Each structure stands twice: as structure tokens, then as C-alpha cells.
Amino acid sequence: MSLLRPSIAGRLLRAGAPSALRPVPGSTRFNTYTAVGTPLTTSDNTQSSALSKEEVKKSMTRHNQPDYTAEVDQASSTFSPIPKRVMNGSEEGDTLPAAVLSGAPIDLEARTVRIYKEAKPATQSGDWHSHHWRMDWDILEKGHRWENPLIGWQSSADFMQGTHISFKSKEDAIRFAEKQGYEYFVQEPNERKFVPKAYANNFLYSPTKLKHIRTK
Template sequence: MASPRAYNAARLMRCAAPFRASAPMTARRFESQLARGTAGVPAELPSTNQNTPDYTITADKATSTFTPVPKKVQNGSEDVPYIQAAVISGAPMELQARTVRIFQEAKPATQSGNWQGHHWRMDWDILPKGHRWENPLMGWQSSGDMMQGTKLNFKSKEDAIHFAEKQGYEYFVSEPQSRRIKPKAYANNFLYSPKKLKHIRTK
């Protein structure tokens, strides 16, 4: 139970506090929304720049109207007996703007076998500068290209072209260059030549 002295002290404190007039909630709410320093200033006219697209905004794939399907597939003017897999494959849209290269690997200059030249290979072109940086750990070149180390092997050139067309990829074919070996004989090194002799110096 509180003592009479504490009760009187609390009563004096309440009487000494300044009186505040309680304003209606609606008045306080509208008053807080008023902008400072805008009284008498005319409103700005609408500008045409508001209708221009903002190219710096992050694209929302859920609500964006962009589609990786080419116009020829949309309007049905492309003469192909199948629908390109890019329409329903769910692959990233970034792949539709990449170009693939179809080629046949050449035999290495060493004495290794020529097994690499028995099949055709398809890989993606390397992205331009900006997707590479120097790794601070070892100083090696790092890359943000997810398709840089991806390659596909096919038995023939026609299979690779058919796969690229079915996926909807833009492609170009690099025809292989066959090796031309001239017939040589070791005895030709000792034939007579009227020209100046070749002196082979080893030291």
C-alpha cells in the first residue's frame, strides 16, 4: 500500500505538467502528410521521358514480355518440320543469343594419334572481354562464361547441324583442312645440285 506522502507527490507532478490539447486523429494525420515548402509552387508538367524504357532495371523473367522464340517461329514462316526446342526446353535465355561453331579437330603436331579428327565437335564462342578477370589467388584467368568449357561430339557433320537447328542455335561450320604430305626420300639429300651447297651448322 502506497504511503500518503508518495500519493501526494504523484498528484503534484500531474498537476505541474503542461496542458496538451488533444487534436483529432484526422487532423494530425493529414497535417503530417503535407510537404514542407510546397505551398504556392505549381506542379511540374509531365515529361515524355517517363515513357522511355529503363535499361538499367533488372529484368523480371516472370512478367517480362521477352521471348527467345524467333519471329519466324512465332508467325510460322520458318520452313522446318519441327518446333525448336528453345521454346519449351526451359534453357536460359542467354543461350539463344550465342553462336555455336561446328568443326573437326585437327591432328596435333606431336606423334599422338589422330583419334580427335574422327568426329565432329560443337562448342560455343567465347564471350568478349568483360567476362574474364585475373584470379588474385594464382594469377590465372577466371571466366564467368558457363559455356566456355562445354563441348559436344557428333559422329558426322550432318548430325551436328541437325542438333543445332533443332535447338534453335545460330551456327557456322568450319570445314577441315586435310594434311598434304609431300613424298620425300632420304637419298635426295646427297643428290648433285648446281646451286650453292647448304652448310648445316650444329654449333
């Protein structure tokens, strides 16, 4: 310390003094500040205003926070399907829908299913899948589908999109849809017509004008 100048040594001694021994004004002793400098607690010299709960809710900014005080909306929003009929046992017909007692969500009761027969693939694979009738759920639009920002694929929040059920006949699929209370439509398959062909038919005699086919 003898090698330092007296003025520098005095500044170092004042800076190295304990914080408890420094004089602190009484008004700022019990104040709390953030890193930015905004006071969190009010001191004695500031006027504290009591805010009601409604004013506090209005002052709070909600960006992506869920609103836990919102009322439960039973399939009446623009992102959920609305059932065409109420499954409470008062439906017409001899079949009582299983949705009355199954406890299934109302979003599932309002879905429309498609009953169709799968077509044979264009490759040389077998046609086993084209022998059965299949039932799948119609695609939901609006908020249930969006574009994946990473790869660009189509993403979906529909939990029934990749689900399908196979039946031996069309009547079994219709009976199952009516039993569950689903709205359904039947998509009939396109039947292919096979015309018998033979290479020898090119040389058959016909009394009409001679046929001349150019190949070049």
C-alpha cells in the first residue's frame, strides 16, 4: 500500500468497505428492484393504490396463455364438428345408438364416415385388399390441419385420421355405422370391364375394306 499514491489508496479503501457499514437512505432500504431498474415493492413515500381483481385481469396481457376461466364449449366452435342429431335415446328407428351409453366424446359422435371398397394398386402386387369393404373417418379441415414448418408436410391433430375398419360386406359396414350412430355415405367401386383379346383376331377375315395400319 506504500507504493500507491494517497489519493488512489483512499478510493480503494472506500470501495472495499462492507456494504453493511455504508450509509443507506431510509426510503430506499426496503425497496426491491429488478435487473432493469423497475421497483417491485412500493416504499413509504409512494402512494399505494389498491386494484380490484377485475382491473388486474384487464391489465394482464395474454399472449399464448390458456384461459382457464373460459366456459366449456361442447362442439360449438368453428374447429369442432357439430352433431346433426342429439344422441340421447330419442332417435327414430329400431336401432339404439351406442353413443348414448358409450361415453364417447361429442366430437366423435358428430363425425362422418365413408364406406368404400379399396381399389387395386397400380403395381403388380396382389388384389387382396380390394376384396373387403373399408370404413374410415372423413378428413377434418380448419384448425385440425396445418403445414409443418420444418419439412412442409401436412400435419393433423385428428386422432381418427389414420384409423380404418375392414368388413366382409357393405351391409356389415352400414350396420356398424348405424349402430354407432355415425353419419355415413357409401362410395361404390368402379368396376373394370375386361374385353377378351387375342392376337389371332388381327388376321381374321372381314368383308369390309382392307385395313391398313401404318407403323411409321
